[in-house]
Amino acid sequence: QVQLVESGGGLVQAGGSLRLSCVASGRTFSNYAMGWFRQAPGKDREFVAAISQTGGSTYYADSVKARFTISRDNAKNTVYLQMNSLKPEDTAVYYCAARRYTYSRSTQAYDYWGQGTQVTVSS
Numbered sequence: 001q002v003q004l005v006e007s008g009g010g011l012v013q014a015g016g017s018l019r020l021s022c023v024a025s026g027r028t029f030s031n032y033a034m035g036w037f038r039q040a041p042g043k044d045r046e047f048v049a050a051i052s053q054t055g056g057s058t059y060y061a062d063s064v065k066a067r068f069t070i071s072r073d074n075a076k077n078t079v080y081l082q083m084n085s086l087k088p089e090d091t092a093v094y095y096c097a098a099r100r101y102t103y104s105r106s107t108q109a110y111d112y113w114g115q116g117t118q119v120t121v122s123s
Contacts, residue, residue, distance in 0.1 A: 002026045002098045002112040009094060009117030012086055016121070020081040022096030022114055029077040030054070033103040035110060036070060036081045038092035038119075045095070049081060050103035059103055064090075086121045093118050 008020040020036070035050040049070040050059045058070050069082040079096055094117050097110035104110070 002029075002032065004096050004098060004112055004114035006094065006096050006114040006117040009119045011120045011122065014086060014088055014121055014123050016086050017082070017084045018086065018119060020083070020094055020096075020117060020119075022079045022081075024077045024079070024098060030074040032098040032100060032112075034070075034072060034079040035097045035099065035103060035105075036079075036094060037097060037107060038090075038094045039116075040092040043092075045107050047105040047107070048094070050105070051079065052103060057103070059105070061105075083119070086119075088121045088123045091119060091121050 003025045004022055006022045012018055030053055033052055036048040037045050038048050039045040047061050051070045051072050055072045067085045072079040096114045098112040099110045
């Protein structure tokens with residue numbers, strides 16, 4: 001089992017920045033590809049970003065490319081999502097997820113999920 005705990009969400013004005021963190025415990029963190037997903041009210045959960053086990057490869061949804069940066073620190077069992085130039089449409093609950101093998105953009109491919117952290121961007 002892998003336990004994931006997100007933090008760092010909050011209320012921010014459009015154009016502002018937030019950094020989300022997700023701390024993992026329970027298994028060898030460096031064995032897992034990590035992803036960030038988000039879910040806005042009334043919408044399906046969607047892929048935001050993912051990172052390979054070593055951090056050498058990263059992947060982004062087109063909607064966040066060049067604004068968001070995913071990174072990880074395997075020594076701290078933590079994955080981050082730096083979010084810049086935030087827009088009201090980025091408002092959602094953000095979830096981190098872990099997957100034993102290569103990254104995926106599909107929610108169904110991930111084995112473990114955190115409880116989520118709310119991000120609200122005001123206009």
